[in-house]
Amino acid sequence: MTDDLLARHRAVLPGWMPMYYGDDALEIVEGSGRRVKGADGRTYLDFFGGVLTTMIGYDVAEVNEAVQRQLATGVVHSSTLYLIRHQVELAEKIARVSGIPDARVFFTNSGSEANEAALLMAANIRRSNQILAVKNSYHGRTFATMAVTGHRSWSSSSLSPLNVQWLASGDRLRGRMAGLADGDILDAAVDDLREVLATVTAGDVAALIAEPIQGVGGFVAGPDGLLGAYQKVLSESGILLIADEVQTGWGRTGEHFWGYQAHGVTPDLITFAKGIGNGFALGGVVGRAEVMNAVPAISFSTFGGNPLSMAAGNAVLDYVLDHDLQGNAARTGAILLDGLRALDLGCVGEVRGRGLMIGVEIVRPGTTEPDPAATVRVFDECRAGGLLVGKGGLHGNVLRMGPPLTLTEEEAREGLAILTGALSRVDAEARIS
Incomplete structure (x- = not known):
């Protein structure tokens, strides 16, 4: 260089x-x-x-122009303690496309922070720090998200604020699901979930967090319907489903707008980031109002939802849909x-x-x-x-x-x-x- x-x-x-x-x-x-x-x-x-x-x-001209218009106002930050028009507009759009009725949206700066927030919400409403996660997954580099990352290369600490139990990944090349037909994988996965719940959990479990397609894990995915099969079991005990759509969202999979839509299920919470900002720091959580409102103390985000990233996010989502x-x-x-x-x-x-x-x-x-x-x-x-x-x-x-x-x-x-x-x-x- x-x-x-x-x-x-x-x-x-x-x-x-x-x-x-x-x-x-x-x-x-x-x-x-x-x-x-x-x-x-x-x-x-x-x-x-x-x-x-x-x-x-x-x-991209549409994104550049939206950001430049906001820059021209001289306001690139105000914090969420003030009304931010672009934030409200983007939240309305994301709530509308989320597939979750009466959805609420909280903006963050990254996927790690989005998943951290979703875990906090689930733990609060369920009054439990027990989380189900999937082997070979990646959910972030913060303390709680690292705890639910089932990928040894990215787990830099054995310490954890959560009690995490692991489900098998959908890897068809090696591991316990190797060589199985789709229907057999679904049956084995449900059996695995029931066994985990029956043997290594105690009392209420807060949530299962899962990527529809595992990103850092090498784009490994179980068969269509897997998350739906999981949710039938989870709903028996009121356990929430968090879909980590940081990499799979916004139409990337082609067949669906969200990765979860291949599974005949509606998550309680969806986390997003990466593409929605097209390079600007932007992530967040969208979910059922009951769950999103479960945080009992005052909380806000200094930088999440800032006017500049929100201007970019609105332009990006409009572009995705319009084209x-x-x-x-x-x-x-x-x-x-x-x-x-x-x-x-x-x-x-x-x-x-x-x-x-x-x-x-x-x-x-x-x-x-x-x-x-x-x-x-x-x-x-x-x-x-x-x-x-x-x-x-x-x-x-x-x-x-x-x-x-x-x-x-x-x-x-x-x-x-x-x-x-x-x-x-x-x-x-x-x-x-």
Whole structure:
């Protein structure tokens, strides 16, 4: 990097912050549409969108203009102790699209904070700190959200304010659900839930928190109807359902606006963040009024719901709805998924996902053994070809792709060509070795 920015970064920022591409770390200096320019002078097609956050692309006129209008007022902050018009407007829109009757909305700055707030609300109304969570999940880096994250790489402390019990993930490649048909997975999952409730919980349980599709976990998902099957059991004891839609919301899966809608269920609480701000710090919780109002003390958010982020959020949600980006995610996602599933490569253990939320699991040919080293090779080959993708999964062997929902069909085919080329080269290397 021209001014040794990486060395400066390492000198003043914590060592536990991961950096893509190691000693060849990338500084992104410009963006337009679905492409970014690096300080290395190269232009890249972005299939990761700042971890599924730059949801409608870079340099979007409607968002820029909304933010600039708010900046022109001179008011970028007032706190939620004052009326904020953009906050009310965005809350009205989110309540309307949430699918929850008589919904209330609380805004935060991130998905971690949103999940933390949802856990607080559930614990308050149920008078219990017992939480059910799912193995291989990720819900954030704050104290309570780390406690319900079932992914060892991201669990930096064994201390917890919650009593957490774990349900099996929907991983079909390995683990207790491997090789099962969808109906058998549903039966096994319900049996697992009933066993957990009967054996390792005491008294009231507050809630189950679950991602419809596990994000950091490598886009692992159980079959459609899983959350609905869970809720039938949960409702017998009044246990709440929290749908973590930080990565799955706003039409990204193509088939539905929210990931939970594939499951025949209506959650008590939905958490959201990332894409709704398109890069501005914006998250929140939407849920049933009874649950949302359960916090017994005074509480507010200094920065959550601030006028600038709210202006951006309103423009982003309007853009998503006005341009049918859910439909576009279904169309362009099908190009990617169909193309990847047509590959016959030994290093590809599984292609999974929906819409523009796609994971490719990299394994040692002929096995289900994770191959993180080959994953890094494909990851680097993609960058060399002009494509940015992400990584994840419990074993660090899943390529994660969450392009902006504005991706064109031509860009989808361009990215697919780069990706399949990278996979083919790494697969050929594996065969030779």
